Amino acid sequence: MVLVVNELTDDSEHESPDHPERPGRVEAAMAAVQELHLGSDLIVAPAYSATRSELTRVHDAGYLDELGAFCYGGGGDIDQDTYATFDSWSIATRAAGAGLSVVRELQRRGEGVGFVASRPPGHHALRDRAMGFCLLNNVAVSAAALVSQGERVAIIDWDVHHGNGTQQIFWDEPHVLYVSMHQWPLFPGSGAAGEVGGRLALGSVVNVPLPAGATGDVMRRALDDVVAPVVDAFDPTWVLVSAGFDAHHLDPMADLCLSDGDFAQMSLAVSHYATAPGRLAFFLEGGYDLGALQASVRATLSSALGAPHDGEPPTNGGPGGAQLATITAQRDAALASWTQIFDEEDSR
Amino acid sequence: MNDINSIAVGFDGSDESELALRWAAHLAREVDANLTVLHAAGILERLGAPFSHEVTPQVVAAIMAEEGLDATRYHWVVEEGDACSALLHCAQAPHHAQLLVVGSRGHGKRPGMMIGSVSLELVQHASVPVVVVPGC
Numbered sequence: 254m255v256l257v258v259n260e261l262t263d264d265s266e267h268e269s270p271d272h273p274e275r276p277g278r279v280e281a282a283m284a285a286v287q288e289l290h291l292g293s294d295l296i297v298a299p300a301y302s303a304t305r306s307e308l309t310r311v312h313d314a315g316y317l318d319e320l321g322a323f324c325y326g327g328g329g330d331i332d333q334d335t336y337a338t339f340d341s342w343s344i345a346t347r348a349a350g351a352g353l354s355v356v357r358e359l360q361r362r363g364e365g366v367g368f369v370a371s372r373p374p375g376h377h378a379l380r381d382r383a384m385g386f387c388l389l390n391n392v393a394v395s396a397a398a399l400v401s402q403g404e405r406v407a408i409i410d411w412d413v414h415h416g417n418g419t420q421q422i423f424w425d426e427p428h429v430l431y432v433s434m435h436q437w438p439l440f441p442g443s444g445a446a447g448e449v450g451g452r453l454a455l456g457s458v459v460n461v462p463l464p465a466g467a468t469g470d471v472m473r474r475a476l477d478d479v480v481a482p483v484v485d486a487f488d489p490t491w492v493l494v495s496a497g498f499d500a501h502h503l504d505p506m507a508d509l510c511l512s513d514g515d516f517a518q519m520s521l522a523v524s525h526y527a528t529a530p531g532r533l534a535f536f537l538e539g540g541y542d543l544g545a546l547q548a549s550v551r552a553t554l555s556s557a558l559g560a561p562h563d564g565e566p567p568t569n570g571g572p573g574g575a576q577l578a579t580i581t582a583q584r585d586a587a588l589a590s591w592t593q594i595f596d597e598e599d600s601r
Numbered sequence: 602m603n604d605i606n607s608i609a610v611g612f613d614g615s616d617e618s619e620l621a622l623r624w625a626a627h628l629a630r631e632v633d634a635n636l637t638v639l640h641a642a643g644i645l646e647r648l649g650a651p652f653s654h655e656v657t658p659q660v661v662a663a664i665m666a667e668e669g670l671d672a673t674r675y676h677w678v679v680e681e682g683d684a685c686s687a688l689l690h691c692a693q694a695p696h697h698a699q700l701l702v703v704g705s706r707g708h709g710k711r712p713g714m715m716i717g718s719v720s721l722e723l724v725q726h727a728s729v730p731v732v733v734v735p736g737c
Contacts, residue, residue, distance in 0.1 A: 273648070332683065332719075333613060334643040382722075384683050385644055414644070440644045442682025506644060 256554060257296045257358045257367045257534075258286055259351030272336070273506070273541040274373055274386040281543040282370040285550035289558070296365065298358040303349035303394055310397035311390055311422045316381040320345075320388060331383050345373060345388040352395035352536055356491075359531045366524075366557045367534030369395075370550075374538040376416030376495045377441060385414065385441055392495050392536045393422045399491050400428045407489035408432065409480070409523050411472070411516075412497025412538040413507040415444025419495065420458055425451035430459070430487045432480050434472055436500070436507050437462030446580045449587035456587035459483055461580055465508035468571030469515025472500075476522040479581050483588060484526045491534075492527040494520075498540030498549040502568075506541050512565035513545070517552040524557050533557065609637040609691035609698035611684050611719065614656040617704030619664065621734040625702040626668035629675070636675040637696050638665075641684035685722045692729045702732045 286295065308317055323329070324342035331337060348371035355367040375392055377385030396406040408423075410416040410433040420443065423429040435444050450458040461475045484492075498516065500509035520535075527533040535553060540546035552562050610625035612618045622638065629636040640656050658677045665675055678696075680687040684703075691698040703720045720733040 273645070332643065334645050382683075438681050440642065440646075440681045442680055442686065505648060 256286065256289065256291055256294060256558060257298050257355050257362070257365050258283075259298050259300070259355055259369055259371060276372065277543055278540065278546060279370050279372050279537070281547040282368075282537055282550045285547045286368065286370070286554065288547075288551050289555055289560075296358060296362070298351070298354040300347060301350035301354040302343070302346040303353060303389070307353060307394060307398060308346070308349060308389065310401065311380065311393040312378075313381040320383065335383050335386055335388070337383070337388060341373075341388060348372060348375070349389045349391045349394040352391050352534070353398055355534055356395050356399065359534065362531055364530045366554070368550075368554055369534060369536045371537060374412075374497070375536070376410060376412060376419045376497075376538050377414070378418040379421050384418070386539075387418060390418045390422060392493050392538075393419050395534070395536070396423070396429055396491075396493055400426070404428070404490045405487065406430070406491045406493060407484055407487060407526060408493050408495060409526070410434070410495035410497075410538070411500065411519060412495055413500040413504070413509050414440055414497070414539060415460065415462075416495055416538075417441045417443040420444075420448065423454070424458065425453040427454040427457055430457050430483065430489060432459045432461070432483070433495075434461040434463065434475050434480075436465060436467070436509050439507055446576075446583050449583065456483075456584075456589075457487075459584055459587075461577070463509065463573040463576065466510055466571045467573035468510050468568040469512060469518065470567070470569040471571060471573035471577070472511065472515060473518055473522065473567070474574065474577060475580075476519060479577055479584055481522075481526070483584060486588060488528070489526065490528070491532045492523060494523055494533070494535045495538045496535040496553060497538035498546050501540070501542065501545040501549055503542045503545040504540065506539065510568055510571055512568050513548040513552040514562055514565045514567040516549045517556040517562035517564070518567055520553040520556040605632050605634050605699050607637070607696060607698045608634050608700045608702060609639055609688060609696055610702040611639050611641065611688050611704070612656065612661065613640065613684065614660070615704065615706075617706050617734070617736040619704075620736060621702050621704040622661070622664055623668055624732070624734045626665055626670045626675070628702075630668065630670050634674075636670065637691055637698060638675055638677050639684075639687055639691055640677070640679045641687040642679055642681050643683075684719045685726070688719070688723055689726060692727065698729060700730050700732060701727055702734060705733050705735045
């Protein structure tokens with residue numbers, strides 16, 4: 254089995270070394286890749302900066318102009334969480350391009366699993382605004398590129414925070430299924446179960462909000478009982494995972510209680526969503542405890558590659574199971590509308 | 602024009618937002634309106650200093666006392682998320698704010714830059730009047 258990663262390009266000096274979103278995150282993720290000892294099965298996709306036309310599929314041109322000018326003007330704080338430096342435009346466009354590069358390499362090979370170990374993360378970035386450490390929406394850029402090629406893309410987001418940017422970008426896009434499992438309430442405040450997609454794509458958004466303290470058994474039930482039927486009906490040709498690792502019990506940013514063993518099991522579940530080889534890629538989102546990040550990335554990738562997991566065991570016993578029944582009912586109602594949309598499209 | 606009974610103001614602990622808070626408190630007292638003091642909590646909030654300002658009910662209470670607004674006339678709301686969305690929600694139930702108040706710039710932003718401007722976005726999307734209180 255082949256693992257395709259992007260070429261590590263982030264060698265910039267960080268102006269806020271104590272900030273949790275820091276270059277050490279990519280180093281930890283890449284250390285996890287090295288621990289897999291894949292030898293010639295490790296393929297490094299070439300470095301690449303996303304072009305303007307690739308970015309404007311998901312971001313407003315005016316926002317891109319403004320962000321570029323802001324960075325090259327020296328950067329600064331964008332909001333209470335998000336900052337940019339002189340180098341941020343270059344780093345962010347390469348992070349977005351890394352996803353495109355990994356996807357192309359998977360397409361060329363027709364096999365393997367992709368891993369996009371880039372920063373800054375992307376899933377909070379809206380069409381016209383940076384937020385939550387995110388400047389450009391990396392997974393959305395790749396998903397939109399695939400949609401432009403006629404593909405149907407399922408994005409599974411297991412970052413502890415709701416991916417409000419990805420949801421907004423594809424709110425009315427019936428060729429993208431966006432699924433998020435996250436702690437709620439928590440930043441950014443969105444991601445209620447009733448948010449199921451826009452009028453043109455009703456049911457193409459599935460949110461699974463979970464209470465603080467939820468453990469891996471609830472996540473696994475959500476993937477098996479809530480998400481899998483929707484994915485089956487959607488029948489994606491690609492599966493992209495917004496793989497944040499801040500739901501780990503050691504992460505300082507939130508209160509879910511997952512272990513790296515849970516990430517191994519979640520990875521196995523989403524691997525089964527991909528219906529053909531070479532059509533699964535993981536995109537690094539959050540994850541701010543470097544040790545937990547490294548162990549969780551290793552667990553995720555080794556599981557996706559079919560190797561046994563030798564880290565922490567899966568967790569059980571936390572709250573959240575009761576919410577799944579309600580979410581399932583809302584999902585079924587939305588799914589009925591969504592299936593109708595696709596039936597009409599297929600009949601044309 | 603209808604009387605203003607309900608005002609919402611964003612407060613993130615910055616100097617600019619404190620000016621907005623004081624201005625809104627003064628107006629609320631003058632027109633006998635209720636004031637919602639909204640704090641939108643970001644990702645870094647839970648890490649505390651040095652990543653975020655001290656924004657607590659006690660800080661707000663002290664400012665309200667200085668502005669002479671009785672504790673029964675304001676309430677303190679914390680919402681997870683971005684400030685613009687949270688303030689826009691204040692114009693809806695249960696707050697029904699008829700006026701939104703913000704400072705001109707939040708944390709450490711450079712004057713003249715549109716990116717990250719809550720006030721600009723608020724003006725573009727709000728369904729009720731918006732007051733942008735200029736900084737020093």
